[in-house]
Amino acid sequence: xxxxxxxxxxxxxxxxxxxxxxxxxxGAVSSGPPPSPSYxxxxxxxxxxxxxxxxxxxxxxxxxxxxxxxxxxxxxxxxWSTIADALPTLPAWAAPGHTWAxxxxxxxxxxxxxxxxxxxxxxxxxxxxxxxxAPGGPFVDNSTGPAVCQFNNGGSIDANIFVAGGRAYxxxxxxxxxxxxxxxxxxxxxxxxxxxxGSPTLLLSQDAAWQAPAVEGPTMVAAxxxxxxxxxxxxxxxxxxxxxxxxxxGPLGPCRDRTTWGPWxxxxxxxxxxxxxxxFTDASGATRLAYHAWNGCVxxxxxxxxxxxxxxxxxxxxxxxxx
Numbered sequence: 001x002x003x004x005x006x007x008x009x010x011x012x013x014x015x016x017x018x019x020x021x022x023x024x025x026x027g028a029v030s031s032g033p034p035p036s037p038s039y040x041x042x043x044x045x046x047x048x049x050x051x052x053x054x055x056x057x058x059x060x061x062x063x064x065x066x067x068x069x070x071x072x073x074x075x076x077x078x079x080w081s082t083i084a085d086a087l088p089t090l091p092a093w094a095a096p097g098h099t100w101a102x103x104x105x106x107x108x109x110x111x112x113x114x115x116x117x118x119x120x121x122x123x124x125x126x127x128x129x130x131x132x133x134a135p136g137g138p139f140v141d142n143s144t145g146p147a148v149c150q151f152n153n154g155g156s157i158d159a160n161i162f163v164a165g166g167r168a169y170x171x172x173x174x175x176x177x178x179x180x181x182x183x184x185x186x187x188x189x190x191x192x193x194x195x196x197x198g199s200p201t202l203l204l205s206q207d208a209a210w211q212a213p214a215v216e217g218p219t220m221v222a223a224x225x226x227x228x229x230x231x232x233x234x235x236x237x238x239x240x241x242x243x244x245x246x247x248x249x250g251p252l253g254p255c256r257d258r259t260t261w262g263p264w265x266x267x268x269x270x271x272x273x274x275x276x277x278x279x280f281t282d283a284s285g286a287t288r289l290a291y292h293a294w295n296g297c298v299x300x301x302x303x304x305x306x307x308x309x310x311x312x313x314x315x316x317x318x319x320x321x322x323x
Contacts, residue, residue, distance in 0.1 A: 232275030
C-alpha cells in the first residue's frame with residue numbers, strides 16, 4: 001500500500017482476540033460507528049506495541065514529509081507524544097520519499113524494525129531491516145541492499161512480524177499490482193536475530209472482486225485453535241477500502257479466505273476506507289486491532305488517515321471488533 005506502516009510487538013507469543021465485520025462471508029463487526037480516532041493526525045499503516053520496560057505504548061507509521069518512519073508513544077493509547085523519526089537515515093541503496101509500513105519487535109536485547117523502502121537502482125519497493133537498543137530508536141540500517149525483494153513479482157512491501165509458539169515469522173505482500181497482476185501474501189520464518197531464514201511460503205492470493213487492485217498489509221493472531229490472517233484490500237484512497245481475513249492451520253498456512261463477498265470491516269461513521277491492520281496485545285493482556293481510516297473525508301492533501309484502535313474478540317461466528 002502507498003505510504004504504509006506496520007509494527008509488531010515483543011518477541012513473545014502474541015495471542016489476539018478477533019471480531020468480524022459486515023459484508024464478509026464469515027464473522028461480525030460490532031454495531032454502530034467507531035468512536036473518535038486514537039490519534040487524529042495522518043498516521044497510515046499503523047503498528048502498535050506495549051513495552052513493559054518503558055511502560056509505554058509505541059506506535060509507528062508510514063513516512064510523512066521528511067520523517068521516514070513516524071513514531072510516538074503513549075501511556076493510555078489516547079494521549080500521544082510528539083511525532084519523532086524512528087529511522088532518521090536511510091541506507092545508501094534506498095531512494096528517499098517512499099518509506100512505508102514498519103513493523104517492530106524485540107529480539108533479545110535488540111529492537112528490530114522491518115520496513116518498506118524504494119530500491120533506487122530498480123525503482124521497486126523492497127523490504128529492509130534496521131535495529132536499535134530501545135523501542136523509540138533511533139533505528140540504524142547499515143545494509144548494502146534489500147533483505148527481501150521479489151523483483152519478479154514487482155517487489156515486496158508491508159512486512160509484519162508475528163510471534164507464536166516461541167517462534168517468530170515475517171508476513172508480507174508481493175507488489176504484483178505494480179506489474180498489473182493479482183497480489184499475494186507471503187510468510188517466512190525468522191531466526192533469533194529477526195533475520196529471514198528459508199524460502200517464502202505463499203499464504204493467500206487475491207481471490208475476490210472487492211479486493212482489487214490488491215490485498216496487502218498482513219497481520220496474524222492465534223485464537224480458538226486457529227490462526228487468523230487479517231489484511232487490507234481494495235483502493236487505499238477510497239471509501240471502498242476495507243479489512244478482510246483468512247483462517248490458517250499454522251503461521252505459514254495453508255490459509256482459507258473467509259471474506260470473499262466483501263470486507264470484514266468497511267467504512268463506518270467517520271472512519272472511511274479502513275486498512276493497514278495490525279494486531280497487538282495491550283498492557284492488560286487484551287487483544288487489540290490498530291488500523292488506519294480516512295477521518296471524515298477521503299484524499300490528500302485535505303484529509304488524513306488517522307489511527308483507530310478497537311478490541312478484538314473471537315466467537316463461534318469468527319472475529320468481532322469492539323470499541
